[in-house]
Amino acid sequence: MKYAIISDIHGNAPALLSVLEDARNEKVDGYIFAGDYYADFPYPNEVVDTMRNLDNSFIVSGNKEGYLVELKEIDQTDWVHNQFNSLYWNYKKLRKENLLYLQQLQDKAVIEINDGTIKILLLHDITNLIKDSNLNLLSSSKYAEKMERKPFNDKEFAEYIEEILHTDETIMNEVHNIDADIIVFGHSHVQWHTTINNKILINSGSCGLPLDYKCTAAYTIVDIIDSKITIEERRVAYDIDRLVKEIKSSELYECAKGWCDIIIGELNTGRDDITFFFHHAWEVARELQNxxxxxxxxxWAEAVRSWFEESKTKFSTLP
Ligand SMILES: [Fe+2]
Structure with a gap:
């Protein structure tokens, strides 16, 4: 069985369609989706409709879907804060059946292959399962800090992963205790995989908004033939200039311009600017004593204004 693992689409339908075309050319038998299907791009229904029409797919929720569940319970006046405009626009734009579909997703799934001889554990964020470990060093903001300090290539990053994960006893023990042969997740928007204690960990990166300094849609193919497992990380180019034009002429852009401009910056660089923007926004809030x-x-407005006017160079300095 050959599966395409796709995560963190964030509403980027053009990226998803390009990845699915590539996966069909690679003759995959099914699809594994690891969460975060909407939020930052103007196509939430196109993404959910496309996913729902795929045969043989496994889908779990991400933290973005978690917001949709919380919204059922909370006072939505909080959502008039401009910092949430993109999320709130998406929430209102999702058709009812798609909203309900995203709200009912489970946060974990176990996929049994070859009559249960191979088990895949699927979840969005592995740091919810293995807490307080070196896995936190593989976040998109840590990736950006490391890259800005001293640029590295894929081979050096693979060596870094080996070094920090294989020397971490918490990870070695926790992975050993997980009842699965393959653990699949996303969340960090950084693509990688490794083997620990004979178990394969796969972060398929982000289809819609990669933050590992590559401006191509990420997904990973896992091919299982009897007990032989092969992993292939794939990147798919698509028309980002056209996407940016579409974003800028969308209702979403009218409603959440500052947020969209930061997302466009991330699309064009593959760099996590949002984390650094929030750090900047907190500095602005403290300066203005609010x-x-x-x-x-x-x-929020002052943070956005000053981010684009003066602070682009600040992004590599998190406390
Ligand atoms: Fe995400």
């Missing part, structure tokens, strides 16, 4: 959370709209 640290209310969510940010008041005037703090």
């Amino acid at each position: 640290t209310a959370w969510p940010f008041d709209n005037d703090i």
Whole structure:
């Protein structure tokens, strides 16, 4: 069985369609989706409709779908804060059946292959399962800090992964205790895989918004023939210039311009700017002595304005 593992689409339908075309050319038998299907691009229904029409697919929720579940319970006046405009636009734009579909997704799944002789554990964020470990060093913001300090290539990153994961006893023990042969996840938007204690860990990266300094849609193919498992990380180029034009002429852009501009920056660089933008926004909030959370709209507006006017160079300095 050959599966395409796809994660963190974030509403980027053009990236998803390009990945699915590549996966069909690779003759995959099915699809594994690891969460975060909407949020930052103007195509939430196109993404969900496409996923729902695929045969032989396994789908779990991500933290973005978690917001949709929370919204059922909470006072939505909080969502008029401009910092949430992109999420809230998407929430309102999702057709009812697609909203319900995303809200009912489970956060974990076990996929049994070859009559249960191979088990795949699927979840969005492995750091929810293995806490306080070196896995936190593989986040997109840590990746950006490391890259800005001293650029590295894929081979050096693979060596770094071996070094930090294989020397971490928490990870070695926790992975040993997981009842699965392959553990599949996403969340960090950084693509990697490794083998620990005979178990394969696969982060398929991000289809819609990669943050590993590559501006191509990421996904990973796992091919299982009897007990032989082969992993192939794939990157698919698509028309980002056209996507940016579409974003800029969308309703979403009108509603959440600052957020969209940061996302466009990430699309064009593959770099995690959002984490550094929030760090900058907190600095602005402290300077203006208004640290209310969510940010008041005037703090948010000043943070966006000053981010684009003066602070692009600040992004590599997290505390
Ligand atoms: Fe994500």
